[in-house]
Amino acid sequence: MTTPIQTIASALLAARRIVVFTGAGMSAESGIATFRDKPDSLWAKFNTREMASPAGWRENKQRVWAWYEGRRADVIATQPHAGHIAVAQLADTLQRVHGNPVQVSVITQNVDNLHERAGSESVIHLHGSLFEPRCMACSRPGEFASAPPDPQASTLEPPHCTHCGGYIRPGVVWFGEAMPEQPFRQAEELVDTCDAMLVIGTSGVVRPAADLPINAYQLGKFLAEINPTPSGLAGYMKVQWPTSAAQGLPELLAQIEQVQTS
Numbered sequence: 001m002t003t004p005i006q007t008i009a010s011a012l013l014a015a016r017r018i019v020v021f022t023g024a025g026m027s028a029e030s031g032i033a034t035f036r037d038k039p040d041s042l043w044a045k046f047n048t049r050e051m052a053s054p055a056g057w058r059e060n061k062q063r064v065w066a067w068y069e070g071r072r073a074d075v076i077a078t079q080p081h082a083g084h085i086a087v088a089q090l091a092d093t094l095q096r097v098h099g100n101p102v103q104v105s106v107i108t109q110n111v112d113n114l115h116e117r118a119g120s121e122s123v124i125h126l127h128g129s130l131f132e133p134r135c136m137a138c139s140r141p142g143e144f145a146s147a148p149p150d151p152q153a154s155t156l157e158p159p160h161c162t163h164c165g166g167y168i169r170p171g172v173v174w175f176g177e178a179m180p181e182q183p184f185r186q187a188e189e190l191v192d193t194c195d196a197m198l199v200i201g202t203s204g205v206v207r208p209a210a211d212l213p214i215n216a217y218q219l220g221k222f223l224a225e226i227n228p229t230p231s232g233l234a235g236y237m238k239v240q241w242p243t244s245a246a247q248g249l250p251e252l253l254a255q256i257e258q259v260q261t262s
């Protein structure tokens, strides 16, 4: 009888292009509250229309900017967990075992930078990033004030664009806004060409992000879910491994390494 971890390890060892698709659960294990983990998340305590919509921004930019700077401060004070680190080490681990080059790409719905800080080099942010603000007027990348963000501030003047003087806005996708096209196309391309896809810590209900694993399923890719409880995408999975990312992913690396010695 093959266990979920063995099935996933074998599939990854046979793959050369791997997509790791992560959602809120991945960040939650580092202690970061996210859009969807209600009822006790920061998002539930605030009015999403005020804090996460273009209308809220037009109404009170200082309040919105202060809030996102607070979230950025939270992330800066947080560390990637063992699961983020395992994802960053996956390609090297596989290559050490079989000697062939492996590409691991992360597609995340999260707006923090924990994958990058753990060492992942290829990270696509489907819903934007707290760390990539841009000009409201000309869309050029913006810069933060040089002082570190104050998590307690309830109002804060947003910086201005050095090119056109427009307001710099948070780099996250708000409710009522379309997902940025280019990252989504890149993500689709990665899914089209991958051999295996791991779906980690996502509820699987946020569209169109959730279409990516469904595309992978329709293309006949190996699909495995690593989630404490089955997501809305569980029906598409070859394997559902009920564990958390911080717990399961280091075990998965150990399982892959065992092949080398056995």
Ligand SMILES: [Zn+2]
Residues within 6 Å of the ligand: 135, 136, 137, 138, 139, 140, 161, 162, 163, 164, 165, 166
């Ligand atoms: Zn500008």
